Amino acid sequence: ATERTLSIIKPDATRRNLTGKINTVFEDSGLRIVAQKRIQLSDAQAGAFYAVHKERPFYASLVSSMTAAPVVVQVLEGENAVLRHREVMGATDPKKADAGTVRALYAESIEANSVHGSDSLENAKTEIAFFFAETEILP
């Protein structure tokens, strides 16, 4: 089925001018960028977005890494978009990511791993609504 998922190109990647190269990986996989904006996350926004990880030892560091430079938030649309996006991002830890995936190509570390993607269709709906009004999504 056609799905939508929330994608974030993280500060480590925007800093290195990799937005276009990462978008090419997404588009070459058949995903369509149907909404996109470059924004500076506040501590409160990054903390709320990653609230599920609040008790993890890496939470404070994750929040500060996500606010260190602008991010590009996007809605990607396509057949099985949630899973397809996860496949082309590769494993969270770039050392475990398959060759050719965004994280194998570009990630610096498990934390500075260049991209975020929703992990389920249900979370995708919540995460898309966190950043976008329905009127900003233009398939």
Ligand code: CMP
């Ligand atoms: P993301 O897919 O955005 O979801 C949560 C993020 O937390 C993850 O990518 C990484 O940036 C970060 N993360 C996950 N595991 C670790 C870890 N063990 N150490 C540091 N950061 C992590």
